[in-house]
Amino acid sequence: MLALAPDGFEERTAADGGLEIAVYTDPEGEAAVRAAFGDVASAPVGEDWAERWRDFHQPVELGSLWIGPPWREPAPERIAVVVDPGRAFGTGAHDTTRLCLEQLERLPRGSLLDVGCGSGVLSIAAARLGYAPVTAVDNDANAVEATRENAARNDVVLDVGMADVLVDELPRAEVAVANVSLAVVAAVLPRLRTGWAVVSGFRAEDALDASGWEPVARAERSGWAVEVLRRPTG
Helix, strand or coil: CCCCCCCCCEEEECCCCCEEEECCCCHHHHHHHHHHHCCCCCCCCCCCHHHHHHHHCCCEEECCEEEECCCCCCCCCCEEEECCCCCCCCCCCCHHHHHHHHHHHHCCCCCEEEECCCCCHHHHHHHHHCCCCEEEEECCHHHHHHHHHHHHHCCCCCEEEECCCCCCCCCCCCEEEEECCHHHHHHHHHHCCCCEEEEEEEECCCCCCCCCCEEEEEEEECCEEEEEEECCCC
16 A cells, blocks of 8 residues: 555554555546455545544543644643644554553653654654653655654754665664564664664564564554563673
8 A cells, every 4th residue: 555655544443343544546546456455445535625634633642641733732731742744654643653652651761763753753752751862763755854844843852864774874872662564673673772672563463573682561552562672781
């Protein structure tokens, strides 16, 4: 679906509890999706599509945090993280994002590296939670732009830049967070120069190769998993 809809698509729970993917497209795009997936249902999009798109992004309250789009009113008693995803992945609503944030709230504060920052939700939340300095990298120019814009919107200071995390040298930090795919997590773990790693983006049944790291904690939500790893000392 990423190849067919590079500007983005929705993941949502189907009536039978499975995963449903929705994309807004034109007749040519619909034909390409049908050719790729076969089992496809379509419906015309009304003139109120812009407002319905906004309705899809609901705020998330998690621990001490409130995460939501700029058109929603933050909860005054929580730490607000205002995120407009733009053309980058990450609104705070996905289970893997929530899992990562729950673990970041529990770890000692220090410097942090966000590997594959997307819209910057994890970087910005970390900065609001007291991590510093925070570095965010992604290989997608749209993600870098969205992270910078969202950081300015939240009045937090991030060091944001382009990087291929599988090739480029990664900066040192005390904590790394990587909410990406299983393959990227496994490939990037040996390249990290951090003492701690919070990794997600994979299913609970997936076997993560974390050689050289000590597992400290693991949590699951709706079939997704997060692992907290520590690099052994001595």
